[in-house]
Amino acid sequence: MSSHVAPGDQVTPGLDRRTELREFLRSRRARLSPEDVGLPSHGRRRVPGLRREEMAQLAGMSYAYYARLEQGYGETMSAEVLDVVARVLCLTEEEHGHLIRLAQPDRQSTPQATPPPQRLRPTVQHLLDALGVPAYVVSRRMDILGWNRLAAAVFGDWGRLPSAERNVARLIFLSSAMRDRFSDPADAALKVAGVLRINAGKSPGDPHLASLIQELSQKSEEFRRLWARHEVSCGSVGDSVRMRHPVVGEFDLVREPMALPGGAPMRLMTFHAEPGSRSEEALRILASWEMEPLR
Incomplete structure (x- = not known):
């Protein structure tokens, strides 16, 4: 049984890993309020969630350094930095693993390349x-x-x-x-x-x-x-x-x-x-x- 795209059909290029990382981190920030992480609230905000500068402060890093991660350049970060970001964002175990895969795919224990056409034994x-x-x-x-x-x-x-x-x-x-x-x-x-x-x-x-x-x-x-x-x-x-x-x-x-x-x-x-x-x-x-x- 074949996949949903037949051989010879035009195929869409793969997803952009950096875009996925950027949007994932933004979505996780958006679901947290300052009160959730012990920061004072300063009234109504134009957009929900933590701001980048608040995220950087909580993670103990400079704004520029965190912004680089959210721009999709996670391969330059240490494992410890990603672990801190995951903790501040209150990520689940599944979300933490997803963050690492997007930020540093080379850390994966097994290759995750495009699988070949699949048949059931x-x-x-x-x-x-x-x-x-x-x-x-x-x-x-x-x-x-x-x-x-x-x-x-x-x-x-x-x-x-x-x-x-x-x-x-x-x-x-x-x-x-x-x-x-x-x-x-x-x-x-x-x-x-x-x-x-x-x-x-x-x-x-x-x-x-x-x-x-x-x-x-x-x-x-x-x-x-x-x-x-x-x-x-x-x-x-x-x-x-x-x-x-x-x-x-x-x-x-x-x-x-x-x-x-x-x-x-x-x-x-x-x-x-x-x-x-x-x-x-x-x-x-x-x-x-x-x-x-x-x-």
Whole structure:
């Protein structure tokens, strides 16, 4: 199964790492008020958040030095400086890692170049088919590389879609049928945008990923709004997602993502219901239900 950009198609250049770093730092400053970091407030501000000079003061550096970081020149900074900036901005662990990847990509432990065209190993598809829970495999670009029958029953039959449309982000933002499978589609969209953002930080030079982001920005106002927030997330382990299905109604699944070793980055996404719950019964019904295609 191919990525969403067919071979030979014109591909958008990758994302600009310095621009991403600049906008990320600005967005993190904007969400903090002076009171949040122990500074006095001087009345209403024209723009929300900390000013650059306040940020530099809190980080113990000159304004010019911090401004250079926010201009995208993080490769000249020490690891200690980036750690201080992360602490002052109250970054989460995921956001801290995102900052380092954008500022100093050479510090990454493994190469994050553009991955080659991805194919699912037959043994992985056999594993999917053997699992008794909904499961699918996605690439870093969120292309859906393989799935099992129960995943098709829960999310819709991806096999009836053209391969170019089998992408979680495209379906969440551009397919009403996919969105209708989630009880809270806005929350699902927020999480997908966060995963896409952190993956873009890992591979800013990937033109296929940049092309997907450009397409979603052109076609979805919701995506443009969420993308501008610069939220990052690698997908919460063990979080609950409420699904909605025309046959069994609403039910809850626990999401467990796992990295697959070998070759280009892939993640196995599994979903299970709490034992003895109504949701487990809903999955049993869907396991014997004839799959309904996405329309």
